[in-house]
Amino acid sequence: MSRSPYIRPEFEHELPPLRNLPVETPLPLSQRLWNQTWLRKCLIVFLVLVLWEIAARVQQNDLMLPGVLQTLRAFSEDMRNGELPEKIINSLSTLLKGYLAGSALALIASALAVTTQFGRDLLSTITAMLNPLPAIALLPLALLWFGLGNASLIFVLIHSVMWPVALNTWSGFSSVPETLRMAGRNYGLSGPRYVILILIPASLPAILSGLKIGWAFAWRTLIAAELVFGASSGEGGLGWYIFQNRNELFTDRVFAGLLTVIVIGLLAEGVVFSSLEKVTVKRWGMQR
Secondary structure, X not given: OOOOOOOOOOOOOOOOOOOOOOOOOOOOHHHHHHOOHHHHHHHHHHHHHHHHHHHHHHHOOOOOOOOHHHHHHHHHXXXXXXXXXXXXXXXXXXXXXXXXXXXXXXXXXXXXHHHOHHHHXXXXXXXXXXXXXXXXXXXXXXXXXXXXXXXXXXXXHHHHHHHHHHHHHHHHHHOOOHXXXXXXXXXXXXXXXXXXXXXXXXXXXXXXXXXHHHHHHHHHHXXXXXXXXXXXXXXXXXXXXXXXXXXXXXXXXXXXXHHHHHHHHHHHHHHHHHHHHHHOOOOOOOOO
């Protein structure tokens, strides 16, 4: 005797209407403004400028410490007469050549290290030998080998950029999960295609970190190197501008040159690298 299947009776619960719910009040304007990162950073810069102006007024010695307004006046004058723009273009053109060449060499060395045992031994050995060596220490050799000019500057810039970028890139390659590595091998990827399609996207946060460190090293090395090369050849960029005005005791223009270096560094960090992170690692959910 077959029994009919049990059918569960259907019923409907009528929910009471929602009343007297708390309404979320919008955040106060002050808190909404404080949540803006750019505003907080601008406030920090403003406080630094205020402290600088207070220190200059207490010092009361324009030769030792010019004020903010004096420095901005010198900056504006040299921007209008074309001296500062020319120095900025000279410095940035040389910097980009050395920075791009050093980054490319670092990426090639890291790719070779991740694909072959010999490349791994070569990168670890050469990095341990040359990374602690300051780029400024190579200035005499650069003068001897390449003479005066941009070639010597580019040589020391490549040295300052290559090792931090290579170390961070190699660290990023080493931290790629084995699951992604196996997925790449299952698709038949090897050699350059394996590096470009699997390792670089997976280790992009570490690569970008290395590029930012390399940029900072290159910027500092360039200014220091131009103090020597500019003084030797009579030409140069922002480093030579600072050196020349220091010799002529134009301290306000020295501070204007230093302010230009700081502004360019802030723009590179806040515009170039931040935009690159937003469209890549932050958009992909790899970084907060």
